[in-house]
Amino acid sequence: MGSEGGERDEAPVHSVRVGAFDLDVTEVTVAEYASCVKAGACVPAPAVVQWPGVTGDDQQLSKDICNENRPDRQDHAVNCVDWNMADVYCRWTDKRLPTEEEWEYAACGGVCNEETSGPKLRAALATAARWPFTSRVASGSLGPFGLYDMAGNVWEWTASAYCPYDHPGCGDPRRVVRGGSWSMIDYLFVRLTDRSASVPSTRNTNLGFRCARSPGTETTRP
Numbered sequence: 001m002g003s004e005g006g007e008r009d010e011a012p013v014h015s016v017r018v019g020a021f022d023l024d025v026t027e028v029t030v031a032e033y034a035s036c037v038k039a040g041a042c043v044p045a046p047a048v049v050q051w052p053g054v055t056g057d058d059q060q061l062s063k064d065i066c067n068e069n070r071p072d073r074q075d076h077a078v079n080c081v082d083w084n085m086a087d088v089y090c091r092w093t094d095k096r097l098p099t100e101e102e103w104e105y106a107a108c109g110g111v112c113n114e115e116t117s118g119p120k121l122r123a124a125l126a127t128a129a130r131w132p133f134t135s136r137v138a139s140g141s142l143g144p145f146g147l148y149d150m151a152g153n154v155w156e157w158t159a160s161a162y163c164p165y166d167h168p169g170c171g172d173p174r175r176v177v178r179g180g181s182w183s184m185i186d187y188l189f190v191r192l193t194d195r196s197a198s199v200p201s202t203r204n205t206n207l208g209f210r211c212a213r214s215p216g217t218e219t220t221r222p
Helices: 030-038 056-062 083-092 100-108 119-127
Strands: 155-161 175-178 195-198
Touching (some): 030 083, 083 155, 100 155
Antiparallel strands (some): 155 175
């Protein structure tokens, strides 16, 4: 796990062990999240963004990019949801948010290398068509385990605190987000080992999620 050739927080490269798990093939869509809202288990995804230091201009610009109230984006990744909203949705489906370790394992097909996270991936992304906003799920890159959009579309919340790899349990209240997004100008950030952090209350147009499931957990809802 990790990369010596990426950002400082991607080092050191180290071995981790993860148990068996399932991961959603796509990011959670607007329509899927709306079903949780309709059932009364989730709060609606807001139509504006929120983060420490957000401005009124930021919130005004986000109104056309937050997807929840857009009938033409029901099959897009839901965005503008904070960590708690994502956590509640996953629990409603008898799932959970993936750990950072699970996310990277699934994204890279086991071990990240130059083919999956290095210059070759950056070159491939740089030549791909960029979306003006979020995209329909399963319309982007397909990973080695058959998962869509692990790089690009929206960043994805994980269950993990943002701690250095050599100092786990650091107590940082921020959560790791992974995968990059359509809004990244620098393709360096759309790599499978790249890490970023957001406070749990953050809602952003380029941030969504997918859910994981442990073996033996029965999903009772679609």
